[in-house]
Amino acid sequence: MKLPSLLSFTLLLYVIGIAVFAQDAAPLKGDWSGVLDAGAAKLKLILHFTADGDGKWRGTMDSPDQGANGLKMDTVTFEGQTLKFTMQALGASYEGTLKDNEITGKFSQSGMTFPLNFKRPTAAETAPPKRPQTPQQPYPYNEEEVTFENQAANLKLAGTLTTPRTKAPFPAVVLITGSGPQDRNESLLGHQPFLVLSDHLTRAGIAVLRFDDRGVGKSTGKFATATSQDFASDVLAAVTYLKTRKEINAKKIGLVGHSEGGLIAPMCAVQSKDVAFIVLMAGPGVPGEEILYEQAALIARAEGGTESAIAENRKMQEQLFAVVKTEKDATVIEKKLQEIVAATVAAAPAAQRKTLETTLTAQVKSVNSPWFRYFLTFDPRPTLRQVKVPVLALNGELDLQVPPKQNLPEIAKSLKAGGNKKFQTVELPKLNHLFQSTKTGAFSEYSKIEETISPTALTLIADWIAKQTGVKKKK
Numbered sequence: 001m002k003l004p005s006l007l008s009f010t011l012l013l014y015v016i017g018i019a020v021f022a023q024d025a026a027p028l029k030g031d032w033s034g035v036l037d038a039g040a041a042k043l044k045l046i047l048h049f050t051a052d053g054d055g056k057w058r059g060t061m062d063s064p065d066q067g068a069n070g071l072k073m074d075t076v077t078f079e080g081q082t083l084k085f086t087m088q089a090l091g092a093s094y095e096g097t098l099k100d101n102e103i104t105g106k107f108s109q110s111g112m113t114f115p116l117n118f119k120r121p122t123a124a125e126t127a128p129p130k131r132p133q134t135p136q137q138p139y140p141y142n143e144e145e146v147t148f149e150n151q152a153a154n155l156k157l158a159g160t161l162t163t164p165r166t167k168a169p170f171p172a173v174v175l176i177t178g179s180g181p182q183d184r185n186e187s188l189l190g191h192q193p194f195l196v197l198s199d200h201l202t203r204a205g206i207a208v209l210r211f212d213d214r215g216v217g218k219s220t221g222k223f224a225t226a227t228s229q230d231f232a233s234d235v236l237a238a239v240t241y242l243k244t245r246k247e248i249n250a251k252k253i254g255l256v257g258h259s260e261g262g263l264i265a266p267m268c269a270v271q272s273k274d275v276a277f278i279v280l281m282a283g284p285g286v287p288g289e290e291i292l293y294e295q296a297a298l299i300a301r302a303e304g305g306t307e308s309a310i311a312e313n314r315k316m317q318e319q320l321f322a323v324v325k326t327e328k329d330a331t332v333i334e335k336k337l338q339e340i341v342a343a344t345v346a347a348a349p350a351a352q353r354k355t356l357e358t359t360l361t362a363q364v365k366s367v368n369s370p371w372f373r374y375f376l377t378f379d380p381r382p383t384l385r386q387v388k389v390p391v392l393a394l395n396g397e398l399d400l401q402v403p404p405k406q407n408l409p410e411i412a413k414s415l416k417a418g419g420n421k422k423f424q425t426v427e428l429p430k431l432n433h434l435f436q437s438t439k440t441g442a443f444s445e446y447s448k449i450e451e452t453i454s455p456t457a458l459t460l461i462a463d464w465i466a467k468q469t470g471v472k473k474k475k
Contacts, residue, residue, distance in 0.1 A: 027098050028057065028078060033121030036107060036114060042444065046126055047118060064128050064190055112362045113355075129190040133452045135199040141165055146209070147218075148241035150234050157234055158218035159184050159211025162202040163247055171252035171469035172207035173279075174238045176231075176261030179371070183217045184210040186258065189447035193258070193434060196452045197461070204462040205471040207248055209238055227374035228260060232267040239274050252276050252469045254389075256461065257283060259402060259433070262393070263380055270386045277468045279461055280393040282402040282433055285384070285410030288375040289321055291402060298400040302442035316344060316360075320367050324376055330368055337364040384411060385418035392424050392464045394457065396431030398441030424464070428457055 032047040046062040059073040076085035083103060086093040094116065096105020107116035142163045149156050164170055175194050177186045185192035198208040214221030214234055235255065243250045254277040257265035262283020269275040284291055293314060300310045323336045341360040345353050366372060393411045395404035404427045415423045432438040435457040436449045466473055 027081075027101075028083075031121050031126060032103060032118035033125045034103075034116050034118040036116050038114060042447075044125070045116075045118075046121060062126075112358050129447065130450045131190055131192075131452060132450055133196045134192060135195065139199070139202075141202045146241070148211075148237055150214075150221075150237035153214070153221060153230065153233055155214055155221035155234075156219065157211050157214065157221075157237065159209055159238070160198070161207065161209050161245075162198055163207045164202055164205050166205060168247040169249040170205065170207040170247060171254070171276075171465070171471060172209065172242050172248045173201065173254045173256050173465065174235055174242070175208060175210040176235055176255060176257035176264050177213055178259030178261055179375070181216045181223045182213050184212045188434075191434065191446070191452045193453055197256070197458065200453075200458045201462055201465065204466060204473070206462070206465055206469070207242075209242060211238060225370050227371050228264055228378065229267065229374070231260075232264045232271070235264060235268050236272050239268070239272060243274060249469075250274070254278060254465065254468070257281065259283070260375075262402075263375075263378070266380060266383045266387050266391075269389050270383055275389060277390040277465070278387070278392075279465070280391065280411065281435065281457075281461075282395050282399055283393060283407070283411065284380050284402055285393075285407035285414065286381070287377060287379045289325075289377065291406065292321075292376075293317060294403050294406050295401050298403060298441075299443060302400055302440050303444065316340075320363070321376060324367060324373055333368050334364065337368060381410060381414040384414035387415060387418065388420055390422040390468050391415060391420065392426070392461070394426040394428060394435075394460065396433060396435055396438075396441070396457075397427055397429050398431060398438050399433045400441045400443070401433040426460065428454065428460075431457065 028049045030049060032049075034045050034047075036043040036045055044064050046064065047059060048061070049057055049059040052058055057076070057078075059076075061071045061073065063071070074086065076083065078084075078098075081098045082095070083098060083105070084093070084095045092107070092109040094105055094107045096103040096116070096118070101120060103118040105116060107114050139162070142165060144161045144163075145158070146161045147156055147158045175184075175186075175198065177194070185195040194210045198210050201208050211234075212219040213223055213231070214226060215223035239253055239255075242248045242253050253274060255265040255268055255275055256279040257263070258281040262280035265275075265278040265280060265283065269278050296313055296317065297310050300313065319340050320337060323333055323340070327333045327336065338361075341357065341364060344360060345357045348356050391411075393408060395402065395408050397404060408425045408427060412423065412425045428435070430437055430439075431454050432441040432445070434446060435453045436446070436451050437454050438445050438449060463473065465471070
């Protein structure tokens with residue numbers, strides 16, 4: 001009865017790294033490959049071990065599906081044939097037994113435990129996933145590392161500004177990431193959607209600023225306590241920064257938001273007259289609670305879940321959400337959520353109780369966060385009714401995280417109710433939440449698809465922005 005990911009490209013399970021203190025070098029030295037099966041996603045993990053002259057071990061871990069390589073390892077013990085390691089920063093640990101050239105064990109994080117075994121990898125397993133759309137240098141445009149301040153929040157944000165090599169000033173967009181701690185490229189499962197999108201738009205004559213979320217990468221601040229409204233203030237700081245750049249046309253600065261970013265973009269457009277247009281890629285059109293109910297059912301069905309299991313999950317969601325909506329004190333919320341977990345576990349078959357308890361306990365932590373409490377009850381429709389600038393809202397037909405049939409009509413209805421006549425909504429056939437061409441839209445397909453963003457979606461966005469800003473399409 002695991003709650004679904006919350007509009008997020010970011011997985012609950014982050015990649016980990018380990019360092020080994022070894023007694024016997026030979027069995028561990030070299031590379032190990034395993035697959036972490038987290039239910040909705042399967043992550044390939046590669047361990048690399050080397051021995052120091054002092055008898056200690058050092059190592060790194062790659063998570064090819066997430067585009068993360070060379071992650072530094074931390075404290076590990078290896079006694080007899082038992083390998084143990086922990087990652088305090090991630091709340092993660094592993095314990096396994098080495099036998100017959102295989103490490104068999106379990107990986108734990110945030111109260112959840114999963115089987116995780118490692119074997120010696122083949123050359124194909126250590127190869128990075130194919131991502132043919134990822135741009136390669138040298139680029140036919142200018143790229144610059146930049147920093148700017150959100151003075152109200154007292155933090156510094158770091159990002160990348162790309163500008164065309166044509167005559168300035170240029171129209172510009174700020175890219176807004178989805179939920180969860182995201183880097184400037186919105187990296188996920190080996191894909192870098194915002195790098196691909198930025199490259200396409202800049203080649204089309206549009207300057208692009210993409211930046212690390214607060215507390216992520218080179219940006220300062222604390223992500224864990226922030227809400228969508230806080231992230232909106234970061235985006236507005238980015239707009240203010242672009243206005244200081246002489247090569248940017250200050251009257252033609254827009255926003256492109258994906259997933260939660262599509263919730264944030266209208267907030268910014270209402271709060272600032274400096275926002276000239278917005279693009280909502282899988283943006284919410286109804287309150288978070290409604291999306292989560294629909295999202296959970298669609299994802300479960302795509303992954304083979306039964307209708308009875310879906311109904312049970314819905315019942316659990318309703319109980320948890322009711323507490324979050326009615327209580328204000330985080331301590332009281334946690335206590336009541338734990339009571340619900342205890343009652344649910346007690347009513348479950350004995351064989352399922354341990355797994356169910358660890359799963360639900362982990363979910364309680366995510367549900368009782370400032371971001372979730374804000375997202376759950378925030379209704380985007382009143383804000384959308386106040387948006388007067390041009391809007392492009394697009395969804396993939398097979399988006400299971402922000403379902404198009406639920407959200408696109410409400411976005412259109414809200415914009416129309418507010419008197420906005422400069423909007424367009426588009427449902428793109430056979431695309432998922434990442435705007436990849438897909439068969440089912442299931443989350444488990446994300447990493448397997450080589451395409452990062454459908455060319456159809458890229459062209460639609462670029463052409464629409466060009467139309468709003470007067471950029472001439474290249475022949």
